[in-house]
Amino acid sequence: MFQPLSNPAFRWLFAGQLISLLGTGLATVALALLAFELEPERAGWVLGGALAIKMVAYLLVAPIVGGYASRLPRRQWLAGLNLGRALLVAMLPLVEQSWQLFGLIFLLNAMAAGYTPVYQAALPDILTDDADYTRALSLSRLAMEIESLLSPALAAFLLLFTPFALLFELNAVGFVVAASLLLLAKVPAAAPSDRSGGIWQHVSFGIRSYLKTPRLRAALLLNLALSAAGAMIIVNTVVYVRSVLGLEQQWVPALMAASGAGSMLIAFWIPALVERFGDRRLMLGGGLLLSLSLFVGLTEPGYAGLIPLWLLIGVGSSMVLIPTGRVVRNSCSESDRNDYFSANFALTHGMWLLGYLLAGWLGRDSDMPLAFFGLGVLALSATLLAAWLWPARDEEALWHHHPAVDHLHPHVHDEHHQHEHEGWEGPEPHVHPHHHHAHSHRHKFTIDEHHVHWPKQS
Template identity: 50%
Template sequence: MFSFIPQGPFRHLFAAQIIALFGTGLTSIALALLAYELAEADAGLVLGFALALKMVAYVIVSPLAGVIAPFMPRRRMLVTLDILRASAVLCLPFVDSLWQVYLLIFLLNTCSALFTPTFQATIPDILPDEKDYTQALSLSRLAYDLENLLSPTLAALLLTVLSFDVLFSLNAIAFVISALLIVSVALPAANQGQTNDSFWYRLTAGSRIYFRTPALKALMTLNLAISAVGAMQIVNTVVYVRSELGLAETLVPLAFAAAGIGSISAAVAIPWLLKHYSQRLIMLTGSVLMGGLLLIGTLRPDYYTLLILWCLIGFSCSLVQTPIGLLLRSHCQEEDRPALFAAHFSLSHACWLICYPLAGWLGAQWTLATAFGLMALLAILATLAAIALWPRNKTNELWHEHSAQNHQHLHFHDEHHQHHHEGWEGPEPHSHNHQHQAIRHQHKFVIDRHHRHWPY
């Protein structure tokens, strides 16, 4: 896997991703300390509200990435967003009131909500080979997990010699380095599709594909399962270790580290697994394991059992999360890729926005054993829905019918566009009024402007 890193533009983009991730991890630590400085006893409330703003920005703003994509070169868009993120985080050391913190956090995450799905949609364009793209997804998952493991350690070391506000400056530098790395590579131009589509059509293009494709409807329920299990881990680990088991706070990070180690193990194994098993089997198996393992929490495991449990859950979650990019890429046209990745980013974070407060509320209002049981039940029900929604067929080569129609959009002369020209239409891709004859045929089926509904 690691011999793959030096190849082509991906090396620069992967380096940019790692540097930006570690910078963001430092800001997460610094933000908690800033909240305490401004609000002291109410720091938890301040931090919770700031994180809620982050999720709201992700859910509401990210679909705009698909709208902007046809009108702005990818490299310019990514670099601009990196510079804006650097500017926002650089202002954080100078705030003196909470409303300023909330405003900057919302602006920072608005930029991230546009940057991340655009970045994710770029990778399959520079790595058209499925094997290469699979390795890239594993490396990306590995980067996220290593950041979660190492950023707190790095922040702790830096805080022994620096004040916490310097961490914001280091994050700003990380975003600038990320921008420079992106500038250093030539990114393929996005397939613009039809740029005179209405704003609403472009805004909803990704969600239309998502909710009209059976495998992606299953992915939506898997997002809910991941969020239910992950929220229980993230929100209630500290409560379980400190209150339920009565152990020292120094043991809390080890529990999170156990989950990260499990996730890393799965990320490394995914390329091999995908050579032997289908995406459907791997992802559904991971989801079944997640829900079943979380149920064990109702038995009030001791600390060492909890470490094993969190490690196995981290492994299971990664089995579901790592192949998602492959699933998205295989269920859309190239021109719809930015919109679909943006829709996934928004919808998956909507699940987290629901499950974070739900896990916290259940743990506070009921016993932690009850919270374990109910969040596990939610994950299991979501998994059963995914099993029912995701077809078993191994190919999307489907027979389907087209009725005759006359319309206009930007197109190449592919199997759906065989028609007469008068000479004024210009080079491909071009846009002009053209006729489609009624036809029944078979090919790889995805939802697009010529295929608006699944054939069964």
């Protein structure tokens, strides 16, 4: 499980991730308190608006970053974004009106949308061994769940002695430390992109290519199932505990921690489960577990019954989320990883936005059976559609045909570029008009500059 930490570059990156996650967890608690201070009677509306703005920033910014991140030095880019986030978080205690808060939240999450996909795309280049990469994904998931458990407790302790504004400053310090650790890591440069075209071609390439890949469409649907179950926990746990069960608010954190415990428990086993069952069967199993857990909620369990139910949702969440990184990595070329991971970041957060809205709408007036049923139907439908879209025999190497074409784009000489030169073309990758003869061949297939449609297989 901890083998990837023997890699110095990943060790520094992971340490930085842990510190920044812990700081962000503290700031999340402080943000709720700041929203109440700004508008005591509409604190929920302010927090809901901040969440919506966060998702909009993710959806708008991530594809742009994906289209151009390969041209940037990764280490400096990631460190610079952490420093930028440190500055923005440090400004939050100065906020006096809601619109100022919304503006800072947008900028903060725009930087997160520029940071996370590039970080995710760098991991396969740092950890080239398949098993180590899978373990690293499990470690990252484990770090997120540890943060979700520790941050509220640490925040509660600190608030006994300090004002909540200090939590923002601690988050800023965390980002600065994370940036310093990044500068110590040797992060490989991104492979050069061979893509041609204008701004729209670069910005839209990742999402268009992602949605043309059958296994990625299936992975996105399974993340929709994950979002349906996860949104039920995040949005409606407090409603169920307070309104349905009539319990006090101190019973809420322990119940939500059950989901994190389930997620952490299975994270240790994911590498072995992936090796035994493969990505497809493990993720589909996770989708079915999430659907079943939501339907069990129709029995209207008491508090003791909710704990194992929430724990199973946590287990199913990791079964879907952790292998998703492997599926994205295996579905793109090295030069297009930034685009694909950015598309995955944007699209999966779009699924979460849909889940949040549905969980809130279905659970209005404390109608928990309707929420369980509606979200369960959504999760099961998404899982069954994913099983249909994702071929059971999902071969990476596919036969396909290339028609004859003349075009111009940056390229190196590989299986698609075997042509003569006159001496002026310069070192690879280089750009010059060249001709591709019509031919058919078989190799690992990904949507890219030369493969714009998924081949039909007999």
